[in-house]
Amino acid sequence: MRVEEHPILGPLPKTETVWIEVDGKKIPARAGEPIAAALLAAGIRVFRTTHRRGEPRGPFCAVGRCTDCVMTVDGVPNVRTCVTPVREGMKIETQRGLGRWPELK
Amino acid sequence: MAGAEVTEVAVVGGGPAGLSAALAARQAGAKVIVVDENAAPGGQLRKQIHKFFGSKEHHAGRRGFRIAEELVAACREQGVELWTDTLAYGIFDHTLGIVRGGTASTLAARSIVLATGASENALAFPGCTLPGVMGAGAAQTFINLHRVLPGRRALIVGAGNVGLIITYQLLQAGAEVLGVVEAAPRIGGYAVHAAKIRRAGVPIYTRHTVLNAAGHGELEEVTIAALDENGWPIAGSERTFAIDLLCLAVGLTPLTELAWQAGCLFEYCGPLGGHVPLHSEDMETTVPGLFVAGDMAGVEEASTALEEGRLAGLAAAAYAGYRSPNLEEEKAAARERLQALRSGPFGEGRYLAHEEIVRRWLKWRDAR
Numbered sequence: 427m428r429v430e431e432h433p434i435l436g437p438l439p440k441t442e443t444v445w446i447e448v449d450g451k452k453i454p455a456r457a458g459e460p461i462a463a464a465l466l467a468a469g470i471r472v473f474r475t476t477h478r479r480g481e482p483r484g485p486f487c488a489v490g491r492c493t494d495c496v497m498t499v500d501g502v503p504n505v506r507t508c509v510t511p512v513r514e515g516m517k518i519e520t521q522r523g524l525g526r527w528p529e530l531k
Numbered sequence: 532m533a534g535a536e537v538t539e540v541a542v543v544g545g546g547p548a549g550l551s552a553a554l555a556a557r558q559a560g561a562k563v564i565v566v567d568e569n570a571a572p573g574g575q576l577r578k579q580i581h582k583f584f585g586s587k588e589h590h591a592g593r594r595g596f597r598i599a600e601e602l603v604a605a606c607r608e609q610g611v612e613l614w615t616d617t618l619a620y621g622i623f624d625h626t627l628g629i630v631r632g633g634t635a636s637t638l639a640a641r642s643i644v645l646a647t648g649a650s651e652n653a654l655a656f657p658g659c660t661l662p663g664v665m666g667a668g669a670a671q672t673f674i675n676l677h678r679v680l681p682g683r684r685a686l687i688v689g690a691g692n693v694g695l696i697i698t699y700q701l702l703q704a705g706a707e708v709l710g711v712v713e714a715a716p717r718i719g720g721y722a723v724h725a726a727k728i729r730r731a732g733v734p735i736y737t738r739h740t741v742l743n744a745a746g747h748g749e750l751e752e753v754t755i756a757a758l759d760e761n762g763w764p765i766a767g768s769e770r771t772f773a774i775d776l777l778c779l780a781v782g783l784t785p786l787t788e789l790a791w792q793a794g795c796l797f798e799y800c801g802p803l804g805g806h807v808p809l810h811s812e813d814m815e816t817t818v819p820g821l822f823v824a825g826d827m828a829g830v831e832e833a834s835t836a837l838e839e840g841r842l843a844g845l846a847a848a849a850y851a852g853y854r855s856p857n858l859e860e861e862k863a864a865a866r867e868r869l870q871a872l873r874s875g876p877f878g879e880g881r882y883l884a885h886e887e888i889v890r891r892w893l894k895w896r897d898a899r
């Protein structure tokens with residue numbers, strides 16, 4: 427959910443919309459914001475599942491320290507989505523376990 | 532690896548401590564570079580939309596993010612170089628290993644100020660890893676910086692200033708807050724903050740703790756319970772809340788990796804949040820030419836971070852060969868202001884703790 431109106435910060439500033447793809451589904455994002463913010467705004471809260479027990483995880487620190495928010499971004503696993511800005515056409519996948527690196531050619 | 536850079540004073544961290552250090556060192560005449568991993572400098576202040584406490588000299592009544600804007604503007608005006616999107620990952624003698632805009636390189640300096648801040652503590656209970664359980668500072672980052680609510684119905688753990696302020700800021704952002712849970716018998720934060728959230732109808736459950744969090748794939752409910760005199764949950768006092776956000780405001784720990792790596796001597800100090808590097812009255816560590824300031828030298832407040840930053844900046848510049856003409860007076864004035872900030876029931880513990888850290892530093896120096 428977006429904070430559209432704020433008593434101190436005022437209305438949400440206008441920004442360009444960029445589209446990203448999460449597990450094959452297109453969602454809108456505000457240009458320049460971190461991936462995690464766009465996902466939470468779209469109601470997505472499970473970012474990855476753990477290696478051994480397959481437990482769900484989502485953002486915990488939001489400042490790039492804890493690595494609970496990592497996902498596979500454009501084929502690269504373990505990207506910290508809370509400190510990585512969105513880009514038009516970015517492909518994001520819920521990460522299972524440690525993720526898989528793209529095949530080496 | 533890109534080309535190595537050289538400066539006179541390097542500052543790691545662009546929060547109030549780092550910016551204040553940079554400004555003081557620059558005013559003394561040194562060439563200064565500040566590195567910060569974020570897209571914009573300002574540190575914690577960027578998220579603080581409430582009015583600050585303290586005296587006028589310490590920006591009382593001003594909102595944190597405005598103070599950050601002013602500090603950044605002053606630094607730019609004075610010619611401090613601010614390198615954003617730059618992470619310092621290591622320190623080797625007087626050289627920092629950095630990753631700037633995704634490219635690795637080095638930054639060598641005559642003296643270095645570490646002002647890396649602190650990180651939020653976690654709390655362990657069944658279900659604490661469910662999506663929807665997060666640090667209070669994380670929730671604050673999402674609502675105030677990124678303008679997105681990480682949940683609609685929240686419960687806060689910890690009634691210190693951070694917990695109380697975030698409760699209020701969640702309400703401002705449009706969330707519902709069902710309560711604040713505090714294990715201690717009394718509220719730790721300022722009475723003004725507590726009164727504000729009580730007026731908004733948010734109950735504060737003192738002598739209570741979180742028993743567990745539960746949900747299918749993500750947070751759906753949290754159960755709390757009252758504690759007896761020995762800190763054990765009282766059977767029958769459990770209460771369950773249907774919520775989708777649980778914010779943990781249970782303290783901060785100084786971010787000291789670089790100081791450990793540099794070989795600084797440390798001391799464990801509960802009132803300052805954990806292990807802190809021994810330092811002198813001038814904020815110099817046990818590694819010559821390496822200075823510390825702000826939350827990483829002991830978790831306190833933005834106001835104290837500014838003064839410590841000033842001391843560290845003046846001393847770092849002097850070490851690099853730039854003695855401010857009124858060095859001793861300026862240092863004495865900053866120390867006096869620090870002492871004033873560390874008085875009263877909230878500050879005294881921190882005052883004594885810092886005194887002890889300085890005493891240990893002196894002991895180390897005298898034994899050399």
Ligand SMILES: Cc1cc2nc3c(=O)[nH]c(=O)nc-3n(C[C@H](O)[C@H](O)[C@H](O)COP(=O)(O)OP(=O)(O)OC[C@H]3O[C@@H](n4cnc5c(N)ncnc54)[C@H](O)[C@@H]3O)c2cc1C
Nearest residue numbers: 544546547548567568574575619647648825826832833834
């Ligand atoms: C909710 C809340 C409310 C608060 N309210 C008040 C208040 O009312 N009054 C008050 O005085 N204080 C308040 N504070 C406290 C105040 O914000 C902090 O004490 C202050 O920001 C500490 O300043 P600092 O410069 O030491 O650290 P920070 O502000 O944390 O800045 C450190 C910076 O260094 C960066 N960094 C860390 N490591 C590296 C690295 N290796 N490489 C590059 N960059 C790095 C960080 O990303 C950060 O930007 C509040 C804090 C919180 C969380």
Ligand code: FES
Nearest residue numbers: 486488492493508
């Ligand atoms: S939420 Fe902690 S690293 Fe992203």
